[in-house]
Amino acid sequence: MKITSARFVFLLFIFAFTGLNAQQTSVMVRAKAKDAKFIGSSIGGAKIYIKNAETGEILAEGLTTGSTGNTEKIMNNPWKRNEDLSEEGTAGFLANMDLEEPVFVTVEAHAPINKKQATVVSSTQLWLIPGKDITGDGIVLEVPGFVVDILSPQTHERIPETNEVQITANIVLMCGCPVTEGGIWDASQYEVKALISSDGEQVKELNMKVGEKPSTFSVSTNLEAGLYGITVYAFDPVTGNTGVDKTNIIIN
Template sequence: MLWCNLSPAIAQETKLMIRAKAKDAKFIGSSIGGAKIIVKNSLTGEILAQGLTAGSTGNTKKIMEEPVVRHQELAEESTAGFEAILDVKEPTLVNIEGFAPLNKQQARVKSSTELWVIPGKDITGDGIILEFPGFVIDILSPQTHEILSAKDSIELKANIVMMCGCPITKGGLWDANQYEVKALITGENGQSKEIKMEQKEKVSTFFAKAQLESGLYEVLIYAFDPVTGNTGVDKTNIIIK
C-alpha cells in the first residue's frame, strides 16, 4: 500500500501582469492617469491586490499597424501594466476588475474577467489584457452653468480622444472622418436639436455653432464609431438670456 505524508499548504508568491487596453487603440497608462486594477478572491470577495497601470501606451506600429500572429506579444518592457503579486496556498479563482481611465469619471468604464491562479505559476508578458471601449469627451465650451446671450451664436467645442488618450485627426490613424460627433441640445420644454461637429484647427478638438432662444438647456456631446461601436458622452447645462 502506498502512503502519502500530507503537510500544510504554504503560500507561494505568484505574479500576474495585468494590462488595460483601449478598444481600437493602445494601452491605458500614466499619460491619462492609468486604470485602477483590483484583484479579488472570487469566492470570498477578499482583495488580494490592487493598484494602477503605469507606463507608456505602447508601440503604435506593433499594436495598430502590423498583423498580429498567434502568441505574438503586443506589450514591451515600457508598456503600461500593473503587476499584482499574490500569496496563494492553493489554486484560487480570482476576479480581476479594471476601471479606466481612472481620472475621467464621465468616460470611465469597468472591465472584468475571472481566471484560476495556480500557486507559483506566474502570468507575465502581455499577461491579462482587459479591453475598455469608448471615447474620452471633455466639453470645453460652453462652460457649466454659463449664462449666454440669445443674440449671440453659441460656440460648441469638445476635446475627444481615445480611451488611452490617443489623438483624433482628419485622415489620421484615428480618423475624425470615421466618427459621428454631434451635440444634442435639449431645452426645458423637452424639445431637442442635433448639430454636427467637426474636427478642425486643433488636434482632437471638435467645433460647431448654435443659435438658441432664451431658456435653460442641457448640452450633450457624443461620439460614435460605426465601425467598432465605440461610444462616448459628456454633458453640461447652460442658461440663455
C-alpha cells in the same frame, strides 16, 4: 479554554506548514483601449482590482503605469499567435500575491480612472495557481469607448441671447490616443453630434466638425432665452466605440 502543550505544538506546526506553503505569484494585468493602445500614465492609468470571486476579498489592487505602447506594432503590423503586443515600459500593473491554494478570481479594470464621465469597468475571471506566474502581455482587458470632454460652453455659463453659442469638445480614445483628420484614428470615420434640450425635450441636433487642433470638434448655434442641457456624443460605426459628456447652460 486551556490549551495543552501538545495541542499548542500541533497548532504551531499547522501555522508554520501553512506559511511555508504560500507561494508568491506574479500576475501582470493590462488595460487596452478598443481599437487603440494601452491605458497608462499619460491619461492617469486604469485602476486594477484582483478579487477572490467567491468572497469578494481584494487580493491586489493598483494603477497601470507606463507608456501606451508601440504604435506601429499595435496598430499596423500583422499580429502572430503568442506574440506579445507589449514591450518593456508598456503600461501595466504587476500584482505579487502570496497564494496558498488555487483561487478563482475576478480581475477588473476601471478605466480611465481619472475621467469619471468616461470610466467603464472591464472584467474577466480565471483561476490563479500558486507559484504559476502570468507575465508578458499577461491578462489584457479591453476597454471600449471614447473620452468626451465638453470644453465650451462652461457648466452653468450665462450667455446673452444675442451671442452665438460655441460648442467645443475634445474627443480621444480611452488610452488618450488623438483623433485627427486622416490619422490612425480618423476623425472622418466618427459621428460626433451635439444634442440640445430644454425642459426635457430635444430642440436641436447639430453635427460637429473636427478642427485644426487634434481631437477637437466644434459647432455654433443660436438659442432663445431659457435653460438648456447640452449632450455631446461620439460614435464609431466600425468598432462600436461610444462616448458622451453633458453640461448645462443659461441663455438670458
